[in-house]
Amino acid sequence: MGVNLTGLTEPRNIELSDLRGRTVAIDAYNTIYQFLSIIRQPDGSPLTDTKGRVTSHLSGLLYRTANLIESGISPSFVFDGVPHELKMDTIMERRAKRERAEKEWEDAREEGDMKKAFSKAQQTSKMTPEIKETSRSLLTYLGIPVVDAPSDGEAQAAYMCRKGDVWASASQDFDSVLFGTPMLVRNLTVTGRRKIPGRDQYKDVRTEQIECAGFLSELGITREQLVDVCILMGTDFNPGLSGIGPKKGLKLIKAHGNLEGAMGHLGEEIDNYEEIRNIFLGSGYSDDYDLTIRGTDTEKICELMCEEHDFSKERVMSVIDRIENSRKAEDTRRKQRSLFDSW
Numbered sequence: 510m511g512v513n514l515t516g517l518t519e520p521r522n523i524e525l526s527d528l529r530g531r532t533v534a535i536d537a538y539n540t541i542y543q544f545l546s547i548i549r550q551p552d553g554s555p556l557t558d559t560k561g562r563v564t565s566h567l568s569g570l571l572y573r574t575a576n577l578i579e580s581g582i583s584p585s586f587v588f589d590g591v592p593h594e595l596k597m598d599t600i601m602e603r604r605a606k607r608e609r610a611e612k613e614w615e616d617a618r619e620e621g622d623m624k625k626a627f628s629k630a631q632q633t634s635k636m637t638p639e640i641k642e643t644s645r646s647l648l649t650y651l652g653i654p655v656v657d658a659p660s661d662g663e664a665q666a667a668y669m670c671r672k673g674d675v676w677a678s679a680s681q682d683f684d685s686v687l688f689g690t691p692m693l694v695r696n697l698t699v700t701g702r703r704k705i706p707g708r709d710q711y712k713d714v715r716t717e718q719i720e721c722a723g724f725l726s727e728l729g730i731t732r733e734q735l736v737d738v739c740i741l742m743g744t745d746f747n748p749g750l751s752g753i754g755p756k757k758g759l760k761l762i763k764a765h766g767n768l769e770g771a772m773g774h775l776g777e778e779i780d781n782y783e784e785i786r787n788i789f790l791g792s793g794y795s796d797d798y799d800l801t802i803r804g805t806d807t808e809k810i811c812e813l814m815c816e817e818h819d820f821s822k823e824r825v826m827s828v829i830d831r832i833e834n835s836r837k838a839e840d841t842r843r844k845q846r847s848l849f850d851s852w
Contacts, residue, residue, distance in 0.1 A: 511663075511682030512739045516755045518683075518724055520695060520717035527718075528677075529581030530843075532800070533694060534656070534666035536680035537586040538636060540698045541644055543681065544569025545634035547699065552623055553614055553630025558819040566640050567818060570647055573698045575828045579835045581842075585654035585675065585800050587662040588645065593788055595746040595781060607633050643813065650810045651832065652803035659793045664688040668794040675800070677718075684745070686721050687736050687789040693719040730763060736789045737768035746785045750777055802836075805829055 548565035549555050555565040577584050592600060610632035617626035648655050658665035666678035667690035677692035678685050685693045695717040725732060738758040743749020753761070761771040768782055779785075807829055814820040 511680075511684040512687065512742060512744055514683040514686070514739075514755055517728060517759060518719060520719045522715045523694075523718045525577065525580035525582065525697075525716060528694070530839075531581075531676040532583045532585070532674075533577075533697065534669045534675040534678045535584050535586050535697065536662045536666060536678070536682070536685075537588045537644065537655075538662055539680045539682060540586070541566045541570070541636065541640065542634050543699045544573075545636075545640070546631045549627065549630055551627065552618055553627040555630075555634075558817075562818065563637075563640060564818050564820070566644055567647055567814060567820070569698070570644060571651075571814065571820075571825070571828055574648070574651060574653060575831050575835075577697070578832050578839075581835075581839050583802060584679075585656055585669075585798075586644075586648050587656040587658055587666045587669075588641070589662040590658045590660045593660055593746065595785065595788070598748075599745045607635060643818075646813055647810070649803075650806045650813065652805050654798070654800045654802065656798040656800075657795065659795050661688070661788075661792060663690075664789075664792040665794055666690065669798070669800075684789075686719065686724065687732070687739060687744075688792065689721075689732060689790075691721055693721060695719070728759060730759070733786075733790065734762050734767065736786055737771070738762045739789075740768055740779060740782055740785055741771060744785065744789075746788055747779060747781065750775065750779070805832060 544566045545555060545563070548569050555563045556568055558564050574584065610629045614626055614629035614633060617623075617629055645655055656665060656669070661684075663678065663680050663682065663685045666675070666680070667685050667688035669675050670678045670690045670692060677694045678690040679694040679697040681695055683693075696714050697716055699714060721732075725735060728735070730738070738755070738761075740747060741750055741753050741758040741761060742755060758771075761774070762768070765771045765774050768779070768786075772778055772782075807826075810829060811822060811825060814825045815822040
């Protein structure tokens with residue numbers, strides 16, 4: 510999902526504790542898909558309640574959000590709105606890939622190949638209206654701000670960061686850089702040793718920080734030129750040109766100044782490239798959001814998690830206590846810092 514600029518950047522590895530006192534706008538769909546992908550049974554089946562409803566996302570949101578709050582981070586979650594029409598081809602392609610993976614997952618389970626089954630199952634995750642609604646409800650009951658984007662959640666989070674309402678936007682994808690976030694945090698909600706989807710390989714995943722002005726300066730290009738590089742490579746809104754990856758795309762844009770110059774040199778044309786540019790550089794944003802942190806609604810959390818979805822009440826109450834105690838401790842630290850600064 511999104512553009513892959515791994516070959517062009519060397520993010521700074523950080524610990525969650527390095528983000529203490531920071532506010533972060535998190536790409537909700539991106540994060541929920543991660544939880545749906547990795548929180549599964551050994552055969553690849555997602556966690557479910559006694560009625561067969563998926564609960565992997567609720568488990569991930571509850572426990573990982575608690576970890577963030579314990580680290581002194583103030584998260585908000587930004588949900589996607591209506592996708593741009595140019596993204597429909599990508600959405601249909603992902604749907605077809607998911608359907609193929611579902612069939613391969615079933616076959617692998619029948620064959621007793623649990624490694625293959627788990628790998629294929631990771632590729633079947635999908636956002637349903639119920640998953641979206643229960644995610645929003647849980648976050649709201651936890652007192653976490655929820656923001657609705659007009660279209661792309663990453664674009665809205667980047668806008669909030671540019672305004673200074675949050676310190677960073679958080680997503681696995683590099684699209685946030687194209688959308689203009691000053692600071693990107695990757696792997697905020699999923700760290701540790703993780704299996705690479707579709708492969709029998711693992712990698713260590715650490716939280717990363719990318720200061721975007723410095724990143725662009727190191728590349729020697731502007732944000733606008735980086736958008737042109739990615740349009741050459743291919744984005745969620747266009748397939749790109751064959752054989753062009755990050756390094757070749759960067760070389761072309763630096764040599765010819767912009768996308769028009771690069772296409773002229775290659776003798777190629779990319780449909781709708783000006784509209785795609787505008788998606789990244791001038792997307793619609795919303796100022797209709799409130800980032801106030803609320804208190805936890807213990808009754809509603811237990812009703813959703815325990816009564817409706819069969820989570821252990823003892824474990825859920827333990828997480829609620831962790832969150833409330835961490836918020837109190839962080840509030841005390843802020844007051845002490847304010848008092849110290851006034852001396």
